[in-house]
Amino acid sequence: xxxxxxxxxxxxxxxxxxxxxxxxxxxxxxxxxxxxxxxxxxxxxxxxxxxxxxxxxxxxxxxxxxxxxxxxxxxxxxxxxxxxxxxxxxxxxxxxxxxxxxxxxxxxxxxxxxxxxxxxxxxxxxxxxxxxxxxxxxxxxxxxxxxxxxxxxxxxxxxxxxxxxxxxxxxxxxxxxxxxxxxxxxxxxxxxxxxxxxxxxxxxxxxxxxxxxxxxxxxxxxxxxxxxxxxxxxxxxxxxxxxxxxxxxxxxxxxxxxxxxxxxxxxxxxxxxxxxxxxxxxxxxxxxxxxxxxxxxxxxxxxxxxxxxxxxxxxxxxxxxxxxxxxxxxxxxxxxxxxxxxxxxxxxxxxxxxxxxxxxxxxxxxxxxxxxxxxxxxxxxxxxxxxxxxxxxxxxxxxxxxxx
Amino acid sequence: xxxxxxxxxxxxxxxxxxxxxxxxxxxxxxxxxxxxxxxxxxxxxxxxxxxxxxxxxxxxxxxxxxxxxxxxxxxxxxxxxxxxxxxxxxxxxxxxxxxxxxxxxxxxxxxxxxxxxxxxxxxxxxxxxxxxxxxxxxxxxxxxxxxxxxxxxxxxxxxxxxxxxxxxxxxxxxxxxxxxxxxxxxxxxxxxxxxxxxxxxxxxxxxxxxxxxxxxxxxxxxxxxxxxxxxxxxxxxxxxxxxxxxxxxxxxxxxxxxxxxxxxxxxxxxxxxxxxxxxxxxxxxxxxxxxxxxxxxxxxxxxxxxxxxxxxxxxxxxxxxxxxxxxxxxxxxxxxxxxxxxxxxxxxxxxxxxxxxxxxxxxxxxxxxxxxxxxxxxxxxxxxxxxxxxxxxxxxxxxxxxxx
Numbered sequence: 001x002x003x004x005x006x007x008x009x010x011x012x013x014x015x016x017x018x019x020x021x022x023x024x025x026x027x028x029x030x031x032x033x034x035x036x037x038x039x040x041x042x043x044x045x046x047x048x049x050x051x052x053x054x055x056x057x058x059x060x061x062x063x064x065x066x067x068x069x070x071x072x073x074x075x076x077x078x079x080x081x082x083x084x085x086x087x088x089x090x091x092x093x094x095x096x097x098x099x100x101x102x103x104x105x106x107x108x109x110x111x112x113x114x115x116x117x118x119x120x121x122x123x124x125x126x127x128x129x130x131x132x133x134x135x136x137x138x139x140x141x142x143x144x145x146x147x148x149x150x151x152x153x154x155x156x157x158x159x160x161x162x163x164x165x166x167x168x169x170x171x172x173x174x175x176x177x178x179x180x181x182x183x184x185x186x187x188x189x190x191x192x193x194x195x196x197x198x199x200x201x202x203x204x205x206x207x208x209x210x211x212x213x214x215x216x217x218x219x220x221x222x223x224x225x226x227x228x229x230x231x232x233x234x235x236x237x238x239x240x241x242x243x244x245x246x247x248x249x250x251x252x253x254x255x256x257x258x259x260x261x262x263x264x265x266x267x268x269x270x271x272x273x274x275x276x277x278x279x280x281x282x283x284x285x286x287x288x289x290x291x292x293x294x295x296x297x298x299x300x301x302x303x304x305x306x307x308x309x310x311x312x313x314x315x316x317x318x319x320x321x322x323x324x325x326x327x328x329x330x331x332x333x334x335x336x337x338x339x340x341x342x343x344x345x346x347x348x349x350x351x352x353x354x355x356x357x358x359x360x361x362x363x364x365x366x367x368x369x370x371x372x373x374x375x376x377x378x379x380x381x382x383x384x385x386x387x388x389x390x391x392x393x394x395x396x397x398x399x400x401x402x403x404x
Numbered sequence: 405x406x407x408x409x410x411x412x413x414x415x416x417x418x419x420x421x422x423x424x425x426x427x428x429x430x431x432x433x434x435x436x437x438x439x440x441x442x443x444x445x446x447x448x449x450x451x452x453x454x455x456x457x458x459x460x461x462x463x464x465x466x467x468x469x470x471x472x473x474x475x476x477x478x479x480x481x482x483x484x485x486x487x488x489x490x491x492x493x494x495x496x497x498x499x500x501x502x503x504x505x506x507x508x509x510x511x512x513x514x515x516x517x518x519x520x521x522x523x524x525x526x527x528x529x530x531x532x533x534x535x536x537x538x539x540x541x542x543x544x545x546x547x548x549x550x551x552x553x554x555x556x557x558x559x560x561x562x563x564x565x566x567x568x569x570x571x572x573x574x575x576x577x578x579x580x581x582x583x584x585x586x587x588x589x590x591x592x593x594x595x596x597x598x599x600x601x602x603x604x605x606x607x608x609x610x611x612x613x614x615x616x617x618x619x620x621x622x623x624x625x626x627x628x629x630x631x632x633x634x635x636x637x638x639x640x641x642x643x644x645x646x647x648x649x650x651x652x653x654x655x656x657x658x659x660x661x662x663x664x665x666x667x668x669x670x671x672x673x674x675x676x677x678x679x680x681x682x683x684x685x686x687x688x689x690x691x692x693x694x695x696x697x698x699x700x701x702x703x704x705x706x707x708x709x710x711x712x713x714x715x716x717x718x719x720x721x722x723x724x725x726x727x728x729x730x731x732x733x734x735x736x737x738x739x740x741x742x743x744x745x746x747x748x749x750x751x752x753x754x755x756x757x758x759x760x761x762x763x764x765x766x767x768x769x770x771x772x773x774x775x776x777x778x779x780x781x782x783x784x785x786x787x788x789x790x791x792x793x794x795x796x797x798x799x800x801x802x803x804x805x806x807x808x
Contacts, residue, residue, distance in 0.1 A: 001614035002583035003524035004674045008682050018479070018688060043475035048467045056464040056697070063661070064457045066794065070660040071447035075422070106510055106662075106692070113690030117545065120407035137689050141521065179406035210405035256474040256696045257467070258510075270408045278412050284422060285541050286517030288510070291698055292660045293460070390470065 007143045012150070016133050016374035017041050023358070024368045031366075037397045039324070039385040040368035042188065042342070044253040046316060046390075048297070049309035052252065055300030059293035073289030075280065077104020077261070081295045084302040085261060089246070095233040097263060101276060103283050104298075106290050107260040108218045108247035112182075113138040114286075115214060115243065115262070118278040119180060126159035126178030128171050130189055130372055130379030132216065135182040153377045162378040163190060165336065165347065170198055177209050183232075184216040186223060189375045189384040190345040191321075191337020193228045199235050206241035212268070212275075213242040218260075221251030221314055223340045239265035243275070250342065252301045252310045259290055259298045317342050320394040321387035327398035328385075342387040345372070357383050365400045411547045416554065420537050420778035421445050427762070428772045435770075441801045443728070443789040444772035446592065446746070448657045450720060450794075452701070453713035456656065459704030463697035477693030479684065481508020481665070485699045488706040489665060493650070499637040501667060505680060507687050508702075510694050511664040512622045512651035516586075517542040518690075519618060519647065519666070522682040523584060530563035530582030532575050534593055534776055534783030536620065539586040557781045566782040567594060569740065569751065574602055581613050587636075588620040590627060593779045593788040594749040595725075595741020597632045603639050610645035616672070616679075617646040622664075625655030625718055627744045643669035647679070654746065656705045656714045663694055663702045721746050724798040725791035731802035732789075746791040749776070761787050769804045 013019065020040050028036050048056075062068035076082065082102040090097050105111050113134050125139050136158060139145050146157030154160060159178045161171035169192035171183075183202065186193045194202075206213050215232040223230055232238045244263040248254035264276040290298075300306045325338040334347040348357040354371035361367045361383070372382030389397065417423065424444050432440050452460075466472035480486065486506040494501050509515050517538050529543050540562060543549050550561030558564060563582045565575035573596035575587075587606065590597045598606075610617050619636040627634055636642045648667040652658035668680040694702075704710045729742040738751040752761040758775035765771045765787070776786030793801070 002527050002616045002674060004677055004679065004682060005522050005524055008522065008685060009677065011685065041476065045470060045473065045475065047470050047473045050468070053464060053468045056467070057461060060457060060460040060464065063452045063460075064454070066449060066451050069449065069451045069657075071449065072445065072659045106694075109692045110690060118409050118412065120409055123406050134689060141686070141689070212406045253473075255476045256693075258692060258695045270406060273408055273413065275408065278408060281412060281415065282545070285538060285545070286514060288513045288662060289660075290510075291662045291695065293697075294695055 005141065007141050010148050011137060011140055012148050016370070020368065020370055020374075024362065027362050034366045036362070036366045036368060037389065037393045038368040039389050039394070039397055040370050042250070042386050042388060043255050044250065044388050046253055046313050048253055048257065049301070049306055049313065051300045051303050051306035051309055052297045055296050056293055059296035063293065070292035073292060073295065075284040075289070076100060076102065077289065078292070078295045081299050084299050088302045088307075090231065090233070093231060093234055095231055097233070098266070101263055101265050103262045103264065103279060104290055104295060105260050105262060105287065106258045107249060108216060108245045109134055111245050111260055111262045112214065112216055114282070115279070116142045116144070117282050117286075118275060123179035124157060124159060124176070125180045125182065126161055126174055127182045127376070128163045128184065128187060129160040129377060130163065130375030130382070131182065131184055132188045133375060135214070136376075153373070160376065160378065163187065163192070164378050165334070169336065170194060173201075173205055177211065179211055181206060181211050181213045182216070183213055184218070186219040186228075186341035188219065188341075189343055189370065189372065189379065191339075191341035191343035192345070193223065193225070193340045195227045196229045196234065199229055199232060203232065203235040203238045203241060207237050211241065213238075215242050215244045217244055218247040219250055219341050220246070221310075222318065222342055224318070225340055228340055233263070233265070239267045241268065243268065248298055248301060251314065253313060254297075257294060257297060259294050316391065317387045320389060320391060323394055324385055324387060324398055327402050331402045338387065344385045344387065346383050346385065348381050348383055351381060354380055354383055365397070367397050367400065409545065411545050414552050415541060415544055416552050420774070423778075424772065424774055428766065431766050438770045440766070440770045440772060441793065441797045442772040443793050443798070443801055444774050446654070446790050446792060447659050448654065448792050450657055450717050452657055452661065453705070453710055453717065455704045455707050455710035455713055456701045459700045460697055463700035467697065474696035477696060477699065479688040479693070480504060480506065481693065482696070482699045485703050488703050492706045492711075494635065494637070497635060497638055499635055501637070502670070505667055505669050507666045507668065507683060508694055508699060509664050509666060509691065510662045511653060512620060512649045513538055515649050515664055515666045516618065516620055518686070519683070520546045520548070521686050521690075522679060527583035528561060528563060528580070529584045529586065530565055530578055531586045531780070532567045532588065532591060533564040533781060534567065534779030534786070535586065535588055536592045537779060539618070540780075557777070564780065564782065567591065567596070568782050569738070573740065574598060577605075577609055581615065583615055585610060585615050585617045586620070587617055588622070590623040590632075590745035592623065592745075593747055593774065593776065593783065595743070595745035595747035596749070597627065597629070597744045599631045600633045600638065603633055603636060607636065607639040607642045607645060611641050615645065617642075619646050619648045621648055622651040623654055623745050624650070625714075626722065626746055628722070629744055632744055637667070637669070643671045645672065647672065652702055652705060655718065657717060661698060661701060663698050720795065721791045724793060724795060727798055727802055728789055728791060731806050735806045742791065748789045748791065750787050750789065752785050752787055755785060758784055758787055769801070771801050771804065
């Protein structure tokens with residue numbers, strides 16, 4: 001008789017954003033006259049850049065002719081895209097990467113969920129708390145997290161590294177040594193970052209303790225401050241301890257277009273085995289590449305026009321971030337993030353719980369945000385708003401709050 | 405100190421098609437004057453259908469405007485596509501499926517590799533031998549296959565069900581009861597099929613023994629004979645024991661466009677837990693949907709024009725299949741498949757090994773095929789050719805062989 005993966009049964013409730021979505025839908029159905037504005041899920045709203053659209057049309061036309069048709073892509077992704085990534089995202093920051101250290105994928109969510117495949121079942125993971133739920137949930141599915149302790153809203157074997165206003169959202173080195181350290185920087189949901197020195201501390205720690213860092217840099221394009229690294233490989237020694245993930249979702253509006261990549265330097269080894277070779281095997285066996293036309297769209301993000309246009313998109317969202325940040329501050333809220341990231345992280349008023357505040361926001365202001373506790377126990381008492389709405393909706397939403 | 409997934413170290417050599425690719429490239433580099441024709445990897449060569457191209461352009465234009473832009477897709481995929489699938493692939497065959505029993509993905513390779521996530525580590529798997537290597541390799545990564553026994557070219561815990569000319573490529577019920585039974589029908593690589601009665605035997609067996617069938621129907625569009633089922637759900641009781649995977653790669657030329665889906669009926673349960681809910685959780689946590697424009701392309705496959713055009717594509721490839729089949733037969737080879745599938749499975753002459761024959765084909769005829777032994781021990785002494793080449797190349801290749 002077949003058996004299921006019983007780790008799945010330990011997962012509490014449903015994926016955070018599914019619950020947010022369901023509650024919003026129910027409210028909208030019950031209140032068809034209300035205009036609900038979503039500043040909840042980190043989904044972009046601006047159209048793809050003209051350079052990307054042009055590249056897509058061109059690639060579609062290629063697929064219409066036998067002479068220019070593209071079937072299966074190379075396992076690691078098309079070289080034109082991997083080269084554009086190296087030349088634009090890494091070389092200018094002094095990071096040397098080989099073409100076969102880049103793996104093109106359908107996005108950072110898939111990669112950050114799937115990366116666990118190449119690690120053993122007994123590794124102890126550490127996560128910033130709060131953080132993007134996919135890291136913990138996928139490790140729970142793999143049996144690395146122990147049991148879920150409902151009273152504490154924590155997994156028994158996970159090392160939580162609180163990132164709160166009290167420690168300026170900088171995780172402290174934990175007492176117990178973790179094997180796998182997940183760092184999302186700029187952080188989702190807090191919108192906060194680590195300085196180069198702070199990140200270097202983690203890289204040194206990982207090398208010393210032979211831990212591996214899974215570094216999610218999905219929001220790096222939003223960094224505006226000088227001393228915040230865009231890539232972990234800007235830190236010395238990161239190539240022997242870190243895997244980096246990047247996404248086209250937020251820097252180029254690809255949430256519905258799906259493209260990302262993972263970097264695994266060949267120097268990253270465990271007992272003589274290169275993690276690059278393990279991921280290459282996984283990638284070649286359980287994945288069949290991102291579509292050709294989407295990889296061409298990704299290449300266009302790095303064209304001169306594409307770079308200019310996506311920069312303007314980011315500026316658009318960051319103007320929203322500023323508006324939310326300042327609007328909430330003026331309304332008397334305590335607010336973080338929103339400077340190097342499209343996320344604004346606010347303290348709930350009067351020590352209200354995150355989900356209670358979710359209800360207030362939805363019912364009183366008809367605004368959908370995301371409850372901080374959904375991102376980890378230290379997110380309790382916080383609330384996330386995103387800058388990905390349209391300018392008009394963001395203005396209207398903030399207007400509702402400031403009017404009280 | 406972090407540990408890797410040691411199951412990866414047990415995997416013998418590289419993925420079959422990577423080796424075929426490398427050997428071909430080396431030959432081409434060493435013999436730049438020779439025109440090498442690939443009838444090796446099952447990759448299509450004909451352009452996307454005009455209806456699909458039109459839908460892609462239209463969807464790209466939608467992505468260029470904020471009002472029609474699409475961000476993250478629904479977890480299960482867009483309803484327009486799931487509905488088209490049900491209405492065209494299932495309803496006409498008398499199969500009733502609900503919209504939330506279909507999960508859109510980036511292809512059947514990903515799905516057949518990832519499906520193992522929702523099953524326990526101790527399940528014993530059974531595979532047809534020979535078969536598409538992804539089933540065994542991904543179960544090896546998950547630790548379900550025991551150790552690789554080099555002399556036998558077998559995994560110690562896998563139940564191999566030989567499918568050879570001797571048993572007309574119909575797997576016999578094995579002595580040991582498997583928990584998970586992989587059936588690929590029409591089979592890759594043999595191009596052979598099971599009749600409705602033969603498949604019903606397996607469905608009855610699975611229900612009786614509480615095994616689950618992972619049914620890969622990626623080639624169903626090539627079925628030409630009446631008594632071969634297109635879906636396992638045409639068999640009575642399959643909805644309580646079977647998961648079905650489908651692909652747009654071969655019926656609509658999407659190998660480089662990436663789209664597929666998995667069907668998990670809600671009646672398929674294990675100790676009260678629905679596998680549909682487990683896969684929904686996996687899908688929502690480790691995957692973020694196929695691109696909107698690709699899902700629109702998939703919808704166009706089911707339009708009246710799309711159906712007509714993809715039918716013509718399949719007829720094109722099946723004319724190649726007939727040509728290969730008859731050409732090889734006339735040249736004195738023993739040949740199977742090619743009637744309900746785009747694969748032709750030939751016995752090597754003079755009991756030559758599969759890889760030796762690969763070298764002969766490459767060096768003497770400058771044709772790339774796939775060695776049968778790469779698909780499992782019972783594939784030894786066989787060789788696979790695919791019908792996915794162009795008409796001209798296929799003609800030329802067969803001409804070379806028949807001229808001897």
